[in-house]
Amino acid sequence: MITDAATAFELPLFPxxxxxxxxxxxxxxxxxxxYLDMIGSCLREQTPFGVIALKKGSEVKAADRxxxxxxxVGCMAELIEVxxxxxxxLQVRCLGTQRFEATHLEQQADHLWVAQARRLPEDETVLPSEALLGSAKGLANAIATLKQQGSVPFLEPYQFDSAGWLANRWCEILPISLAAKQKLMELPDPLVRLQLVDEFLRSKGVVV
Structure with missing residues (x-):
């Protein structure tokens, strides 16, 4: 993980x-x-916010505190439609961009969470190995099926030649736990991430 303090920046969070x-x-x-104020500020300043998973509690302010x-570790989100x-x-549509590490968390007076964050390295562009090509074909089939059902869950262009892109898209649609998705997202090696996804797909008979 990045440890250079000069890379730290303030990032509003949407848990x-x-x-x-x-x-x-x-x-x-x-x-x-x-969150309405946060979205308004991100729109005006053309800046991202951070999406981070909850380990405990709710994103909605609870009366019982x-x-x-x-x-x-979370992922920065760029606004594409508001x-x-x-x-x-507001109905908001966002695109995940780059992972970040929250080194310090603070909740403001308005209850908005803000992190001192550092960007984590982007996935290297790595071709899926021959043994993992079944995962690429399986995802292409899944996308075709979803489109027939009127759902387009992924933004084009599709990157079937990228191990990281393949692993990330599978992780989004697989019925696995939040904790498992979090661990997969945090993995720095995209090929390892895809290998783990491929093992799961084979165990369920999705890929043979």
Missing amino acids: LQSVLFPGGLLGLKVFEAR TPVALES DSVQPGI
């Missing part, structure tokens, strides 16, 4: 009970004042 991967699409319905615990469907509610 979720899900994991955002680089290159992934995320839709949000925003209605709490702290349930403690919140956050993961230390629509005001009705007063006080």
Whole structure:
């Protein structure tokens, strides 16, 4: 992980009970004042915010003040669409860009979480090995099936020749636990990430 203090920057956070991967699409319905203000600021300044998974608690401010615990690694999100469907509610579409490590977390007076963050290295562009080509073919088939059902979960262009892109897209649609998705997202080696996904797919008979 990056340890150079000069790379640290302040990043507003949107904690979720899900994991955002680089290159992934995320839709949000925003209605709490702290997040409406955050989205407005990101729009004006053309800056990202951080999506980080919850280990404990909820993204919605709870009346019983349930403690919140956050993961230390998340993914930055870039706004690509913001629509005001009705007063006080925004429908937001984001693209996951780069992973970050939250080295310090602080909750502001408006209850918005802010991190001192450091960017983590982007995945190297690595071709899937021949043994993993079944995962690429399987994802192409899954995308075709989803399109027939009227769902387009991934942003084009598709990168079937990238081990990291393949692993990330599979992780988004596989029925695995939040903790498992978090561990996979954190892995620095995209080929190892795809190998683990491939093992899971083979164990379920998705890839033979």
